Amino acid sequence: VDLEKIAVLSKSTNAISVCDNTFASPYCQRPLEHGIDIVVHSATKFLNGHSDLLAGVAAISGYAPEGVVDQLRFLQNALGSVLSPNDCAILLRSLKTLPVRMERHFHNAECIANFLFENQSRLGIESINYPGLKDHPGHEIAKSQMHGYGSIITIVVDGGLKRADAVLQRCSLFHFAVSLGGVESLIQHPSSMTHAAIPRKRREEIGLVDGLIRLSVGIESMDDLIVDLEQALQY
Numbered sequence: 001v002d003l004e005k006i007a008v009l010s011k012s013t014n015a016i017s018v019c020d021n022t023f024a025s026p027y028c029q030r031p032l033e034h035g036i037d038i039v040v041h042s043a044t045k046f047l048n049g050h051s052d053l054l055a056g057v058a059a060i061s062g063y064a065p066e067g068v069v070d071q072l073r074f075l076q077n078a079l080g081s082v083l084s085p086n087d088c089a090i091l092l093r094s095l096k097t098l099p100v101r102m103e104r105h106f107h108n109a110e111c112i113a114n115f116l117f118e119n120q121s122r123l124g125i126e127s128i129n130y131p132g133l134k135d136h137p138g139h140e141i142a143k144s145q146m147h148g149y150g151s152i153i154t155i156v157v158d159g160g161l162k163r164a165d166a167v168l169q170r171c172s173l174f175h176f177a178v179s180l181g182g183v184e185s186l187i188q189h190p191s192s193m194t195h196a197a198i199p200r201k202r203r204e205e206i207g208l209v210d211g212l213i214r215l216s217v218g219i220e221s222m223d224d225l226i227v228d229l230e231q232a233l234q235y
């Protein structure tokens with residue numbers, strides 16, 4: 001997504017622009033610097049990175065329309081969405097390793113995406129979605145506004161639900177679970193898990209087909225991760 005274009009468009013229509021930057025993390029992408037008004041993060045994911053707390057962040061630009069900060073403060077106070085001292089301490093400790101973790105996350109993900117791309121037909125993969133791949137439609141934009149391309153990869157395997165299920169069951173280093181952004185690699189099936197509530201027709205219109213698998217690439221040994229995926233994808 002071209003953040004600068006969205007920021008210009010939203011200013012020209014007096015709208016407030018909001019970017020969910022969870023997948024990228026502030027280490028890989030900083031939407032406020034591209035003119036976005038509000039950036040939200042699920043800090044449960046990369047910011048914490050160890051899958052052991054729930055937290056969220058809303059960062060508001062100094063150029064955001066007047067009143068936005070007060071409105072959000074009011075909501076936070078009224079709803080009571082305030083982090084506990086212990087969660088704050090865990091999160092602050094995690095933030096100290098954010099750059100190191102992110103470098104490893106996206107290096108691993110880039111290597112895995114390239115491996116899957118090079119072995120696509122042998123492994124029965126119909127498509128790979130990762131902005132770091134040169135043929136990804138958003139590659140040039142991502143290259144200009146990101147540092148690294150994050151560590152979320154989706155693939156569509158041939159054979160639909162049956163094959164996707166077999167791949168998920170065969171993985172061992174990639175844990176079969178939702179969530180993302182932790183140091184451990186996860187694999188999940190969006191159409192029956194995170195996005196199951198969306199009606200099938202709509203899911204298919206937006207590419208959430210039964211063969212779609214989502215990987216959250218962690219910081220384990222890249223070679224071990226590739227071996228795990230290769231054996232899971234082999235017929």
Ligand SMILES: Cc1ncc(COP(=O)(O)O)c(C=O)c1O
Pocket residue numbers: 020022023041042043044045054055056179
């Ligand atoms: C992109 C994105 N934003 C926000 C959220 C919400 O996160 P939380 O569960 O920490 O509220 C999620 C959760 O999966 C997510 O993937």
